[in-house]
Amino acid sequence: xxxxxxxxxxxxxxxxxPPGKLKSAQWxxxxxxxxxxxxxxxxxxxxxxxxxxxxxxxxxxxEISGTRVFxxxxxxxxIEFEHTQVKGVQVKLDDVDMNSxxxxxxxxxxxxxxxxxxxxxxSEGTHTNGSxxxxxxxxxxxxxxxxxxxxxxxxxxxxxxxVFFNSGPQADSIVVVGFYGDRLKIGYGSxxxxxxxxxxxxxxxxxxxxxxxxxxxSALALYKNYLGDHAKDLPSSxxxxxxxxxxxxNPERLVRTILAVDEDAGSMTFAGDVPEGAYARFMKAxxxxxxxxxxxxxxxxxxxxxxxxxxxxxxxSCVGRKLVLQQMVExxxxxxxxxxxxxxxxTGFYSYGEICPAAxxxxxxxxxxxMTITTLSEK
Numbered sequence: 001x002x003x004x005x006x007x008x009x010x011x012x013x014x015x016x017x018p019p020g021k022l023k024s025a026q027w028x029x030x031x032x033x034x035x036x037x038x039x040x041x042x043x044x045x046x047x048x049x050x051x052x053x054x055x056x057x058x059x060x061x062x063e064i065s066g067t068r069v070f071x072x073x074x075x076x077x078x079i080e081f082e083h084t085q086v087k088g089v090q091v092k093l094d095d096v097d098m099n100s101x102x103x104x105x106x107x108x109x110x111x112x113x114x115x116x117x118x119x120x121x122x123s124e125g126t127h128t129n130g131s132x133x134x135x136x137x138x139x140x141x142x143x144x145x146x147x148x149x150x151x152x153x154x155x156x157x158x159x160x161x162x163v164f165f166n167s168g169p170q171a172d173s174i175v176v177v178g179f180y181g182d183r184l185k186i187g188y189g190s191x192x193x194x195x196x197x198x199x200x201x202x203x204x205x206x207x208x209x210x211x212x213x214x215x216x217x218s219a220l221a222l223y224k225n226y227l228g229d230h231a232k233d234l235p236s237s238x239x240x241x242x243x244x245x246x247x248x249x250n251p252e253r254l255v256r257t258i259l260a261v262d263e264d265a266g267s268m269t270f271a272g273d274v275p276e277g278a279y280a281r282f283m284k285a286x287x288x289x290x291x292x293x294x295x296x297x298x299x300x301x302x303x304x305x306x307x308x309x310x311x312x313x314x315x316x317s318c319v320g321r322k323l324v325l326q327q328m329v330e331x332x333x334x335x336x337x338x339x340x341x342x343x344x345x346x347t348g349f350y351s352y353g354e355i356c357p358a359a360x361x362x363x364x365x366x367x368x369x370x371m372t373i374t375t376l377s378e379k
Contacts, residue, residue, distance in 0.1 A: 001081055001311040001378045003345045007065045008074040010036070020049030025078035027086045027177070029314070030057030030164050031064075031349040032074035034154055042074060043168045050078055054088045056175050057164035058122050061153030061319035062350035067333045069322070069350075071155075077347040079312060083183035083378050087111065090165045093127060093172040100129040103174050104136020111178040113142055118186045120314075120374065121149035123174040125161040125352035126259060129209045130366030131272035133174065134355060138364060147364040148188050148374040149176075150316035151271065151353035156236045156323060158259060161352065179376075187310060187375035189300030190356040190367055192255055193293030193321075194283040196244060198226060203245070203278045210267050211243075211274045218266040226282050235261050239320035240285060242369045243270070247278045252358055255283065257320060257368035259352065271353040272366040283369075285324040294332035294371040298339035301373045304360055309341035310375035315348030317371045322350045332371060340375070 004022035007015050028050050036042065037059055046055060063075040089110040096102035111119070119141060123133060130151055137147055152161035162169040179186075201222070205213035214222055224231040227241060238258035246253045256270040274280065294317070301313070315336060322329050337346065354372035357364050 001079060001376070003312055004078045005065060005345055005347065006076045007070070009070060010072050019046065019076045019078065022078045022080055023050065025050050025053045025080045027079045028053045028055045029077040029347055030055060030074070031060050031347070032057070033072045034059035034160065034162055036072060036074050037162060037164055037169045046076060053078065054086050054177065055164065055166050056088055056122055056177060058152035058349065059154055059162045060349035060351070061155050062322050064315050064333060064346060064348035066346050067330055067337050069329050069333060075347060077345065081378060083181050085180040087178045087180070088165065088175055090173055090175045092170070093124070093174070098127060100132035101136040104133045105140055107174065107176045108137045108140035111176065115180045115182070116142060116145055116178050117181060117184050118179040119145055119147045120177045121147060121174065121355055122163055123151050124163050124172050125151035125153055126158060127172060128174065129272060130353045130355060131209065134364050134366055137176070146186060146188060146357060147355060148372065149355045150351040150372065153319050153349065153351050156239065156319060158235060183378050185305045185310070185377040185379050187301035187305040188356050188373065189297035190354060190358060190370045190372040191293035191296040191300070192370045193286060193289035193291070194242060194255060194369055195286045195289065196281045196283050198282045200279050200281045203274055203276050203280055206274050206276050209270045209273050211270065212265070212267045214280060220261060220266045220268055223268065235259065239323050242283050242320060243274070243280050244283050245274055245278045245280050247275065254365060255367060255369045257318065257352065271368050287325065290321055290325060291332050291335050295335040295339060297371045297373045298336040300360065301375045302339060305375060305377065309343050310377040312345050312347070312376045313340055314374045315346060315371065316351050316354050317348070318354060318369045319350045319352060320369045321371065336373065
């Protein structure tokens with residue numbers, strides 16, 4: 001596997017060599033701010049640099065290049081495989097009536113399942129129910145194929161996200177990449193690092209990813225009470241106080257981030273399902289545990305593939321973690337480097353949701369407020 005990485009910044013243009021030395025790349029990851037990705041010159045430059053590659057990416061809440069975290073930049077990572085083939089398919093949410101489950105089904109059916117080794121997904125981040133998307137994908141993919149990926153970001157604005165697929169950026173789009181062959185080694189890991197507070201409450205009224213009541217009380221009113229002065233900054237302040245949920249049949253907790261609030265309905269819309277009958281608890285940040293979570297995710301990914309450093313690691317971390325860590329945000333990326341080693345190329349972005357199994361051999365799910373890592377090597 002050969003890898004080339006290039007980084008462009010608004011204030012400095014190319015801070016590395018421009019892209020295009022690895023002309024034979026089959027896959028190119030492109031992460032940047034919404035404004036940067038929408039500049040026509042960048043689209044032309046990327047396509048010219050890698051004329052035969054499958055180009056995928058998205059808008060972000062921060063871009064990762066090595067151990068650096070940038071805003072308003074463009075990070076391009078080109079990969080040439082020796083023994084692996086890649087295929088990408090895309091669906092527009094408008095084509096499936098904005099139904100995330102149907103989108104997942106359509107994408108899974110469009111992929112060839114013969115020799116399929118892994119699926120990587122990048123979805124728009126403001127209208128997708130990530131839980132439904134994963135269920136739709138999983139229903140029609142082979143049971144031994146792991147799904148990883150994430151939801152695009154838009155800083156802390158939550159206005160519009162875009163997904164980049166070959167010809168350029170598009171809104172309300174979801175892309176999956178299938179990897180084919182028996183020489184690819186895939187590792188993955190996902191961990192959080194948030195502390196629960198307050199009592200556990202029963203979800204007594206919800207619809208999919210929209211929460212109305214906890215313990216038969218207005219969920220939004222309870223949430224505002226816990227947030228205090230932070231409530232005036234909703235929905236952005238909700239990134240600092242996510243919700244964890246568990247069900248009776250699955251004690252493993254999932255963390256959910258709020259995407260929007262509806263004052264008239266007294267409801268909160270989350271990036272994934274908040275099912276009735278589940279138990280919810282508010283959470284708050286713990287700086288040291290967030291960094292430890294990133295370290296733990298890297299350790300898990302390495303344990304799956306063995307102790308040898310991977311060629312590439314794709315880091316997808318939640319925008320809420322970035323807001324908490326602030327100027328120390330690179331600490332969590334450096335903790336990943338400490339585990340994976342200097343020879344591994346690190347790329348990735350800050351997201352509105354992360355997709356990965358919670359543990360080795362577990363089913364895939366949507367997570368929020370985690371550091372999720374996908375590693376690739378060819379053996």
